[in-house]
Amino acid sequence: MNLKKAAIFCFLFPFTILAQTTISGVVKNNNGEAIVGANVYIKGTYDGISTDAEGAFSFSTNEKDEKTIVVSFVGHTTYEELINLKEGTLQLAIKLESTIQELDVVTISAGSIEASDEKKSVILRPLDIVTTAGASGDIYGALQTLPGAQIVGNETGLFVRGGDASESKTIIDGTVVRHPFYSKEPDINQRGRFSPFLFKGTVFSTGGYSAEFGQAMSSALILESQDLADATSTNISLMSVGCGAGHEHRWKNTSFGFNAFYANLGPYFSISKQNTEWIDNPVSMDGSFILRQKTSKTGLFKIYGNFDKSHSALYYPDINNLSFKNKFELDNQNLYVNASFKEILIKKWSLQSGMSFSKNVDKINLNENDIRDNDEYSQVKIKLTRQLGKLSKIRFGGEAGILNDKESYNNYERILEENYTSGFSEVDVYLSSKLVVRAGGRFENSSALKKSNIAPRTSLALQTSPSSQLSFAYGKFYQTPEDRFLKPNSSLGFENATHYILNYQTIKDKRSFRFETYYKKYNNLVKYKPDTLNSGSGFAKGIDIFWRDKKTFKYVDYWLSYSYLDTKRDYRNYEKPAMPTFAMNHTFTTVFKQYIAKINCSYGFTYAFATGRSYYNPNNPDFLSDRAPNYHNLSINFSYLTMIKGNFTVFVLSCGNALGINNIYGYYYSDDGSVRRPIIATEGRSFFLGMFMSIGRDEFEK
């Protein structure tokens, strides 16, 4: 009888005899804020509960003795503690550490605009560059819609914040590209050699850049090429300027691709009126290959090679003899090879190394004078990075470059050899996830100058709110004078610029705002009148404002960019400090893009306005004080996406300078100052039509 009762009792109420412990407490993060919905429980049991709106919890358990209590919450490191469960209550105060996501961490933004796919502080993505009206798929054309880059329609190169084209350098996978633009004909704005699709990351630095780079007093365009291709595919492009085809193949750890392109502007010129008088329409042939090989789980070797050959000839008027036409003929051959390797070495150490070789031959016939420029440039670079803690890191490395440049004028030769070596070291110290300080230095040596320099670089960034940050940069930037000044036995030294930059930016949801103000002081600029000395100097100061909005209007993406630039310099053959011809006081650009779902198209326009540039007028004793008229340009583009027999195809139609405005960049004067001719663009209204098709895209199965 008793046994039966006992059995029933045990069956129906097991374990009730055991004691109960009540565990309560609060869970907070390292800022002292309550964590709502954290999971608090005894490891290996069901006993547990979620924290409430105040981060508080309370639950009972029949477990006893030493047990582990676990507290977990997404985005935080799981907390475990051994506790002794005795009868009664147990109070706990728990702090969870957040696992810092790269997306939340503050990054140094002063002087830098990054366009890459994944990072948070991104203003632009590579696809944005390609779809910008007026850019014609040229990276440099797209950069001109961003604050800092000046619109110089008759010159080739990147002109940033009052600096000339030689003050900007293009870097691919760590090594400098000597000829990023096609060779230029007189008064022609040539495009860049590289397709934006080659790159997964673009950082456009308008100053204050890392100690890792140098020899550019104004800006560095830092490009990172794509890693392994995702798929095997063939591509075909047909355009009003030429045609091309390519194939890319993906194996497990390797991808290989090649591309060929032929351009001939003749057919296009026959329909579209050109201001330039062409004798031989520009023709070019281009071939490139690209190989990616995974060397290990974390290692990647890349090699890119490009060869192109081009020819063109034109007449340009002679301002001193109005009945005479100068004949300019240009043949160019360019070879560029870039190899890079990155790998994670032993724990916390990683290596990035690169090598590049370029050979460029320009053969110019100017009124039957034979002018040649044959240069070869080889470069090798190594960079080591070591993690110090969760976010902080130190990097250091060095590079060596050899330049061999042979110029000849009617067989009169001049050879320049330059051995350039540099070393740098830089540390990023994260005092918290909201504050980072960067400090570093760069050492450079030029054999042609027989001189060295050491430059300090420092910057810091502070996250002022979860969606905004303030950033400051200071640095000294040395640059070897242009080749033409490097005669043997010259006593020239490095030119230099000192940058001070302050930046505030906020990115919230799909809107971003960026405000930057800067002061650049130039010293030791080369002057050659009366003598060749580092006696020049200058300054540039201004503000850049950028606003981008992808949210307010459905399917609309637009950005507004405004720059104010006040700059004067005394260099080269200047008579006194003056605003250079490649700077504009005010520049305003707006880019607009919209996607129309109903007809599966997108269209866009770019409007640019800039106040007049300065030009030299021999009749005016006040050097470079004349101003050309203001500049306006409206470009529109339209693209249509479709599938042709299951193959992804894009049609693009664009019109540059749609309003046909005859912008005047300046004037050429005759030597006696009596006659002048306006400097205008090579064409008024331009148009472009293209079809791009991706065939047989076969995703690689992992």
Place this chain on the structure above:
Amino acid sequence: MKKLIVLTLCFFVGIVYGQESKFIEAMRDALQKLDSSKTQQDIQNASNLFERIAIAEGNNWLPYYYAAYCNAVMTFQVEKKSAKDDLCDKSLMYIIKADSLNANNSEIYTMHGFALQAKMIVNPMARGRTLGPESGRYFNKAIELNPENPRPYYLTGQSLFYTPKQFGGGKEIACPLLEKAVQKYENFIPESNIHPNWGKERAAEIFIKCSEKIEETKEE
């Protein structure tokens, strides 16, 4: 003596049955919390319960499966991109664990595809090209393992319904899949009342849009 043995046996059976029913009871409780959830907080609470059950049991795939489901669903309810990514990564971690406990399971492959879809939606422009096809491969494998599972058809159909035609989507290709999903939901009988059996209402909702003549509206 006999009585003692019988009682002892009953006692142990009681314990074992108690354990098993404890698991099922806890699962049913958690599923009930999930079904009646209205806020993100509610789903988080259900997720935590599944997490506790999963770790306590150790070798049962079901609680891990549902924890993965809860985290994937929550990505659509939080604002910050980094928070969305954290939830997607947690979801993927759980579903991979579920797969290690029960390989070649059609529901697990389906959930894996769903978690990848959620991760892709965080940044479609950068991840669409890789995660879109990858999630498709998981759905295809799920169909291969169990052709009567309605969920892969529903999830694939839903995704294609909202993808523009030129990227391989649109009504023409999505609606037949949604129709199949609806049919299979009608005939689907889950293994038990704690085995996966979700998505029927939502699939029917989208399928109704297929016969609407009005211009299709695109969800952002």
